[in-house]
Amino acid sequence: MRQPKNKERALAAVLLLPALLLLIPTYTFTLTLFQSFLFQAMLVYGLLSIFWIIKHHYRLAGINFSIYLLLLIKINSPIGLGYQITQGKEQMTVLQFNVLATNEAYESTIDRVIQLSPDFVSFQEVSAEWATELKKGLAIDYPFSKVVSNDDASQGIAVFSKHPLIDTEIVEWAGTTNIIGKVKMHEEEINFLALHTRSPTTRLKWNTRNEHLNIAKEYISEKKGEFLVLGDFNTVPWDNRLKNFKSTTDLQDSRKKLTPTFPAWNPYLAQIPIDYIFHSKGIGCRSLDSVKITSDHLAIMGTYELRGM
Incomplete structure (x- = not known):
């Protein structure tokens, strides 16, 4: 039992490292370029969470899905619903x-x-x-x-x-x-x-x-x-x-x-x-x-x- 759990922990660590780089604020040149593709990374983590569920690795699925949600929030938070004008017809x-x-x-x-x-x-x-x-x-x-x-x-x-x-x-x-x-x-x-x-x-x-x-x-x-x-x-x-x-x-x-x-x-x-x-x-x-x-x-x-x- 210990070996599969150790493998899961190692995989979790490998998946968490790029996630941290994707989630921290974009104040440097390298991070800005890396995080330009946040949307694509979010999709990858979402697909991985489905993959791990199919493979019955629920801890890894939970970690991937959590990262997916955090990336989704980061992508959508700057995109508002837009300000609406209720008066004026122009x-x-x-x-x-x-x-x-x-x-x-x-x-x-x-x-x-x-x-x-x-x-x-x-x-x-x-x-x-x-x-x-x-x-x-x-x-x-x-x-x-x-x-x-x-x-x-x-x-x-x-x-x-x-x-x-x-x-x-x-x-x-x-x-x-x-x-x-x-x-x-x-x-x-x-x-x-x-x-x-x-x-x-x-x-x-x-x-x-x-x-x-x-x-x-x-x-x-x-x-x-x-x-x-x-x-x-x-x-x-x-x-x-x-x-x-x-x-x-x-x-x-x-x-x-x-x-x-x-x-x-x-x-x-x-x-x-x-x-x-x-x-x-x-x-x-x-x-x-x-x-x-x-x-x-x-x-x-x-x-x-x-x-x-």
Whole structure:
């Protein structure tokens, strides 16, 4: 009897070690990368708990299921039900899409955006070619725009709107290009910030991304009025730095569920959520869904209700 019990204890220890690394706060570069795949790890622990039940190893099943529940809580805790506005009838739709600089499906992308017909669109990875094609293809449907090319094609960025854009500016934060301004929806002027943080594939880029988020949250915290903040944030909802960004700015994530966006070619279970539309509490999110267009990212499109004047 002792040998099987010792094997169970050894297996339990092997399973607990990665679980601890998955559950502790994401304050380091290595942990942030490791915990990007929390959702996939949660599924593995869930399947293992079923496997151990079938094998009649109930202690191991209990340990795996406990880890599964803890990971489930960590994944879902940053994703709220969304703030709802009970007064005001004005609505707007918003699309967020990283087009991928090397993607050459210009016409089908533009056709799909026109078909979806959002009021306001934010694009990232806008190369010089994308800038030309977007301005030409969306000019009629989206008469208001700001397009910024960059020598680094992955850092090009653009916004297009059916409604007037006011006080639009290009600002450089932590070596990245951002677009700030206001969109006038009916009689209401809504602040917006469109951004694309660096992909944290190295420690230097991770530090740059964190600096970018810090500058952005300071800017948002100092502004008055309602806000939309959208873009490719290159991090997951349970990253402590993104949670701090939300709590400091008092913004809400539009997500009602996981809604992963990258990489688009992977099946749902192998994707992670890194694209966002955040909104202030004077704006209610009715829905947010992912949309397959042409890129290595899925687009996300949200429907919002405005408090009104």
